[in-house]
Amino acid sequence: MNSQHPTPVACLPAVRDTVQWLERAVIGLNLCPFAKGVHAKGQVHYAVSDATDRAQLLEELRAELLALADIAADVRDTTLLVVPTPLLADFLDFNDFLGEADDLLEALELDGTLQIASFHPQFQFAGTGVDEVSNCTNRSPYPTLHLLREDSIDRAVEVFPEAETIYERNIEVLEKLGLEGWQALGVGPGCSEGKAGGGGA
Numbered sequence: 664m665n666s667q668h669p670t671p672v673a674c675l676p677a678v679r680d681t682v683q684w685l686e687r688a689v690i691g692l693n694l695c696p697f698a699k700g701v702h703a704k705g706q707v708h709y710a711v712s713d714a715t716d717r718a719q720l721l722e723e724l725r726a727e728l729l730a731l732a733d734i735a736a737d738v739r740d741t742t743l744l745v746v747p748t749p750l751l752a753d754f755l756d757f758n759d760f761l762g763e764a765d766d767l768l769e770a771l772e773l774d775g776t777l778q779i780a781s782f783h784p785q786f787q788f789a790g791t792g793v794d795e796v797s798n799c800t801n802r803s804p805y806p807t808l809h810l811l812r813e814d815s816i817d818r819a820v821e822v823f824p825e826a827e828t829i830y831e832r833n834i835e836v837l838e839k840l841g842l843e844g845w846q847a848l849g850v851g852p853g854c855s856e857g858k859a860g861g862g863g864a
């Protein structure tokens with residue numbers, strides 16, 4: 664690839680896979696009722712990290728947090744920072760990093776303005792088995808940091824006042840779908856390769 668003409672972010676495999684996961688699982692199964700609107704309006708920003716150490720990833724996270732805070736919500740409502748490198752492939756390492764991420768949010772004095780949610784391909788709720796389909800509510804193709812605006816969350820809850828029921832509903836949906844059904848969605852790493860209409864913005 665000619666370095667003078669870098670691949671647009673939307674064409675990167677990690678972004679295509681993440682968009683397919685968003686469209687088929689998060690939106691397709693209605694796991695998050697708030698996702699469809701911002702996706703349809705093009706207000707989801709995708710960033711892909713090539714970090715090989717935590718310090719580099721923290722710098723990238725810092726840049727994305729500041730950028731999100733500095734731009735209007737109707738232009739960029741939320742950011743998905745995808746980490747397809749081996750750095751956080753282990754779920755325990757990922758969990759450890761989340762503490763550093765929250766510390767950064769506080770250091771930037773953005774806690775209360777933004778928050779960081781997380782998704783991981785090995786996500787596992789405490790007290791569950793690794794193959795329990797309920798874990799799929801928070802499973803994504805790659806380790807992903809979801810940067811959200813507190814104001815947007817508040818507005819979404821006003822529109823969907825029974826937000827606290829979303830988790831229970833999602834568990835019901837996934838248990839009905841089953842692990843084989845989840846796998847059949849094609850939302851893992853490399854899922855978008857060679858599949859027309861697989862999703863990518």
